[in-house]
Amino acid sequence: MSKGLNRLKKILHHEGLRFTTQREAVWREIISSDDHRDADEIYMAIRKKGVSVSRATVYRTIDVLVKNNMVRKLDVGTGPSKFEHKIDTYHHDHIICIQCGRIEEFMVDQIEDLQDKVTQEYGFKLVRHIHQLFGLCKNCQ
Amino acid sequence: MSKGLNRLKKILHHEGLRFTTQREAVWREIISSDDHRDADEIYMAIRKKGVSVSRATVYRTIDVLVKNNMVRKLDVGTGPSKFEHKIDTYHHDHIICIQCGRIEEFMVDQIEDLQDKVTQEYGFKLVRHIHQLFGLCKNCQ
DNA sequence: TTCCTTATTGAGATTGAGTCTCAAAGAAAT
DNA sequence: ATTTCTTTGAGACTCAATCTCAATAAGGAA
Ligand SMILES: [Zn+2]
Ligand SMILES: [Zn+2]
Ligand SMILES: [Zn+2]
Ligand SMILES: [Zn+2]
Numbered sequence: 577m578s579k580g581l582n583r584l585k586k587i588l589h590h591e592g593l594r595f596t597t598q599r600e601a602v603w604r605e606i607i608s609s610d611d612h613r614d615a616d617e618i619y620m621a622i623r624k625k626g627v628s629v630s631r632a633t634v635y636r637t638i639d640v641l642v643k644n645n646m647v648r649k650l651d652v653g654t655g656p657s658k659f660e661h662k663i664d665t666y667h668h669d670h671i672i673c674i675q676c677g678r679i680e681e682f683m684v685d686q687i688e689d690l691q692d693k694v695t696q697e698y699g700f701k702l703v704r705h706i707h708q709l710f711g712l713c714k715n716c717q
Numbered sequence: 718m719s720k721g722l723n724r725l726k727k728i729l730h731h732e733g734l735r736f737t738t739q740r741e742a743v744w745r746e747i748i749s750s751d752d753h754r755d756a757d758e759i760y761m762a763i764r765k766k767g768v769s770v771s772r773a774t775v776y777r778t779i780d781v782l783v784k785n786n787m788v789r790k791l792d793v794g795t796g797p798s799k800f801e802h803k804i805d806t807y808h809h810d811h812i813i814c815i816q817c818g819r820i821e822e823f824m825v826d827q828i829e830d831l832q833d834k835v836t837q838e839y840g841f842k843l844v845r846h847i848h849q850l851f852g853l854c855k856n857c858q
Numbered sequence: 859t860t861c862c863t864t865a866t867t868g869a870g871a872t873t874g875a876g877t878c879t880c881a882a883a884g885a886a887a888t
Numbered sequence: 889a890t891t892t893c894t895t896t897g898a899g900a901c902t903c904a905a906t907c908t909c910a911a912t913a914a915g916g917a918a
Binding site: 594596614615616631632635636655656657 | 874875876877878884885886
């Protein structure tokens with residue numbers, strides 16, 4: 577039994593949505609890798625495995641997953657958004673190589689705390705944040 | 718004499734580009750306000766002032782300005798990118814209201830330092846960063 | 859100034875990611 | 889089986905942004 581499948585079922589039920597072959601396939605594909613992939617890569621991977629699905633359904637399902645905190649959307653500055661599952665992971669942000677596209681993950685508690693603090697100072701209620709460091713990786717310098 | 722005009726001329730000259738009415742108009746429009754505006758808003762504002770310019774030229778000119786550090790590009794998560802001039806300003810990041818689009822600017826030295834540190838740890842050379850806090854402003858909570 | 863070369867401009871076509879439409883298929887309920 | 893409601897998918901569409909290319913403008917030379 578694939579990780580998070582029950583959680584997916586619960587979410588769908590809670591949202592009044594049905595558990596379908598396509599939705600299951602999208603989730604299984606996303607959970608099958610820790611990479612940061614775009615919607616089209618996920619779509620192609622599902623097709624390659626013989627499951628019939630459309631791009632529209634992939635996008636729609638990813639939306640549900642992102643809204644329900646099972647998947648994270650990652651805007652890498654150029655090209656399509658990338659997605660990663662959030663099962664068995666901690667919150668992290670990204671360092672992205674502007675030359676080769678390599679992505680590393682980082683997490684600094686102190687930065688997270690300072691974010692909360694500054695948001696409060698401005699009277700905002702923090703919902704989410706984007707923190708991306710763009711630069712050149714070891715190989716590309 | 719508009720702020721930064723000489724700098725613009727130097728940059729254009731250095732890049733082997735010509736100083737044209739359109740490029741001057743784009744710069745003057747961007748420098749005329751501290752708002753965060755998108756390319757189309759800037760385009761419309763220039764037209765309204767009677768200068769003939771095309772969208773293509775606005776985009777092309779903004780590219781030059783961004784590359785040469787006179788303008789900052791700001792991806793606000795949805796819709797077109799926004800731009801702000803960098804004359805007489807310090808580096809800052811943004812808090813964005815996901816309800817009404819309001820944008821506040823913040824700057825925390827400690828966060829900037831921690832960013833440098835974490836980038837070095839990963840062997841990257843930091844070129845730029847995006848740090849955006851999305852949430853609900855006082856009015857929208 | 860005039861001439862010449864090269865860069866720039868702009869209208870509209872194109873791209874690319876993502877969303878929408880709507881008829882057909884599928885699920886659940888009675 | 890019938891009805892009702894949801895989901896799917898092919899392709900149309902949107903929107904920001906980029907590209908094309910003929911016409912125009914800038915800057916240099918003389
Ligand atoms: Zn690299
Ligand atoms: Zn990640
Ligand atoms: Zn607000
Ligand atoms: Zn700003």
